[in-house]
Amino acid sequence: MKKIWISLLSKNEEKAKKMMASLGQYGLAPAGHFWSNNLEKMEWSSARQPLLDPEVAAWLIVANEADFADPDTRFGLSLLSITVQAARGHGFPTIIAFDGKPPAPDTLPTPLRHAQFAPDSAALGAKVVARVNVPFKPQAAEYRLDVYGVPGLGLWLEAGPAAGHNWNGVMFGVSPGDINAHGVAAAGKPPTEKMILNYPMQGLKLQLGEREYTAWAVKNPLDEKTSYYLRALGRPESFVFGEFSEADSAEVFVLKMT
Incomplete structure (x- = not known):
């Protein structure tokens, strides 16, 4: 059955x-x-x-x-x-x-x-x-994204490139809301110790259309076995994330959450 x-x-x-x-x-x-x-x-x-x-x-x-x-x-x-x-x-x-x-x-x-x-x-x-009764075949993913909700520890998100891809750094933003912790660690398990972060950035402001995001970022290289973790505050209506870029335009993923 x-x-x-x-x-x-x-x-x-x-x-x-x-x-x-x-x-x-x-x-x-x-x-x-x-x-x-x-x-x-x-x-x-x-x-x-x-x-x-x-x-x-x-x-x-x-x-x-x-x-x-x-x-x-x-x-x-x-x-x-x-x-x-x-x-x-x-x-x-x-x-x-x-x-x-x-x-x-x-x-x-x-x-x-x-x-x-x-x-x-x-x-x-x-x-x-x-x-x-229709055999399930997972759709190809352009990124990895997971969430961990732990009472007392907050809402942690995990993001990274899809299998076979690499990112030269990563950026993640929430709107509305804020972020108060981040780290880089092995995929599949939020970090429990302080991680070495390459050029960590906090409180970045991104404007996409009429929506403003608060974002954090690092320049650590990521692959399918390495992830970026962050703790989000509030109840964001939207997430934006992707490979970090210093260019005026970059490819990002936007998720409507409500």
Whole structure:
């Protein structure tokens, strides 16, 4: 039986029981949780380990228009989606069972734009089965990005070049919000000791359109086995990052987070 992890954005015990029973009739093994918007306690990360289970074939988000419009909810879902895709592959099967009119694709947070919307109806089980029976092939990634939410230690982000690529330094910015720590270390594990940083830069101001970012940067060379780590403050609506450049224009990656 294929496992499905469900995140219900509204706490409704009766709805949850009916959905579990319905999906079970299609030969699926559903499990899940009720979503919590407590960003300070990093409660979005409670679903990380279940979703990293290799036997979990898809992530099902159950939402309505009001729940999905909440910026805290969108930010938490974006963080969880980033870390799941970092571990399971870009484009990991994600289905949003939506009660109402689905939002326009360009209004979605970037980490959720690969998700498939489906009506929250009796036909949902058939759609989920059809999705999980399609072999998942991760999409090619242009960068590496992961997040670590640890209560008491804050929100740490990990960024670096994709496999087979190298960066001569790195820059990462948040908007709004700030950064108060950074380091370079082996990929896959935030640094626990002070790192030697080449030409560290703090408090850089970047303007992209009407949005201003606060960025930090270093000139340490990075490859697929080395990452840049930083601790972000607040609830940024957008991230910008990429290889460091002193030129007036440079290629960067921009993620909408809410």
